[in-house]
Amino acid sequence: MKSLQELAAIREKMKGKVNLREGSNDIRVVVGMATCGIAAGARPVLNAFVEAVEKEGLTDKVTVSQTGCIGICQYEPVVEIFEAGKEKVTYVKMTAEKALEVVEKHLKGGNAVLEYTIANNK
Amino acid sequence: MKELSLNILDIAQNSVKAKASLIEIEIDETDEKLTIIIRDNGCGISKEILEGVTNPFYTTRTTRNVGLGIPLLKDACEQTGGSFEIKSQQKNEENLISGTEVRASFFKNHLDFTPLGDTVSTVTTLIQGSPDIDFIFSHNKCGSKVFLSTLEMREVLGEIPLNSFEVIKWAGDCLKEQYQDIVK
Ligand SMILES: Nc1ncnc2c1ncn2[C@@H]1O[C@H](COP(=O)(O)OP(=O)(O)OP(=O)(O)O)[C@@H](O)[C@H]1O
Numbered sequence: 495m496k497s498l499q500e501l502a503a504i505r506e507k508m509k510g511k512v513n514l515r516e517g518s519n520d521i522r523v524v525v526g527m528a529t530c531g532i533a534a535g536a537r538p539v540l541n542a543f544v545e546a547v548e549k550e551g552l553t554d555k556v557t558v559s560q561t562g563c564i565g566i567c568q569y570e571p572v573v574e575i576f577e578a579g580k581e582k583v584t585y586v587k588m589t590a591e592k593a594l595e596v597v598e599k600h601l602k603g604g605n606a607v608l609e610y611t612i613a614n615n616k
Numbered sequence: 617m618k619e620l621s622l623n624i625l626d627i628a629q630n631s632v633k634a635k636a637s638l639i640e641i642e643i644d645e646t647d648e649k650l651t652i653i654i655r656d657n658g659c660g661i662s663k664e665i666l667e668g669v670t671n672p673f674y675t676t677r678t679t680r681n682v683g684l685g686i687p688l689l690k691d692a693c694e695q696t697g698g699s700f701e702i703k704s705q706q707k708n709e710e711n712l713i714s715g716t717e718v719r720a721s722f723f724k725n726h727l728d729f730t731p732l733g734d735t736v737s738t739v740t741t742l743i744q745g746s747p748d749i750d751f752i753f754s755h756n757k758c759g760s761k762v763f764l765s766t767l768e769m770r771e772v773l774g775e776i777p778l779n780s781f782e783v784i785k786w787a788g789d790c791l792k793e794q795y796q797d798i799v800k
């Protein structure tokens with residue numbers, strides 16, 4: 495079994511990095527995780543974002559968080575992206591694959607994937 | 617829901633909304649039966665709401681007037697011939713503690729039994745979303761046990777937040793390794 499010693503090693507590795515991270519996040523990815531979202535597949539979408547943001551080294555810039563019902567259940571899983579000074583982008587009917595594409599093109603590349611936004615799915 | 621682990625995630629989100637500081641998830645499994653217990657120390661449910669809560673046309677939510685989470689779990693267990701129970705307590709003059717316990721039992725061999733699915737992902741998703749809440753997860757299966765407590769993790773981690781990627785990954789791997797031992 496994974497030991498708590500391993501966890502202690504993680505703590506040692508991360509000490510000092512914690513304060514540096516705070517406040518420097520300027521993009522927020524918010525995944526709707528109410529009943530409607532979970533039933534439609536929000537859990538793998540969230541996990542895809544969490545893993546891809548880490549893998550692409552974006553953790554200093556991007557936070558991934560969860561919220562309740564966004565109020566547009568028929569479009570779940572819904573993901574909202576907030577960035578200072580920019581208009582909110584709402585992605586609908588998301589999947590883990592689409593999430594990876596959004597990380598690559600939007601979070602890394604700076605261009606929203608218009609195809610998956612609510613405006614193009616009405 | 618496709619997997620019971622998704623119902624567990626959803627019911628635990630009710631506990632998060634109820635401002636619980638500790639949420640316990642227990643799964644007890646034998647060859648025939650699977651029981652899920654989700655217990656929290658949140659604000660509790662009033663008598664009036666508790667009466668309507670298993671009815672899908674009841675919810676306190678403002679964005680949509682149908683609460684689905686509890687009715688979905690109730691249906692999932694009752695369609696296997698199992699039983700559903702919810703107990704809740706709010707604070708008042710006599711009661712200093714509040715909380716809610718949801719208990720759902722399933723008959724695994726029934727045709728309409730929904731598989732449990734990825735419980736590991738449910739636990740890591742909960743920790744990722746609510747790093748300041750404590751979770752105690754246990755899955756007892758025919759004498760073996762899978763267990764994770766964020767109280768223990770927090771003691772080791774000190775000020776390191778539980779939703780750090782490395783920590784979530786450790787928690788997931790820790791559970792996966794224990795599940796491998798159960799399967800053997
Ligand atoms: N653990 C809990 N603690 C306090 N109140 C609860 C708890 N679980 C449920 N409730 C109350 O019962 C109501 C119904 O819950 P239910 O999960 O069925 O629907 P919902 O959460 O309102 O909406 P949905 O689950 O469809 O997103 C909630 O709105 C809440 O008021």
Ligand SMILES: [Mg+2]
Nearest residue numbers: 529626630685
């Ligand atoms: Mg709910």
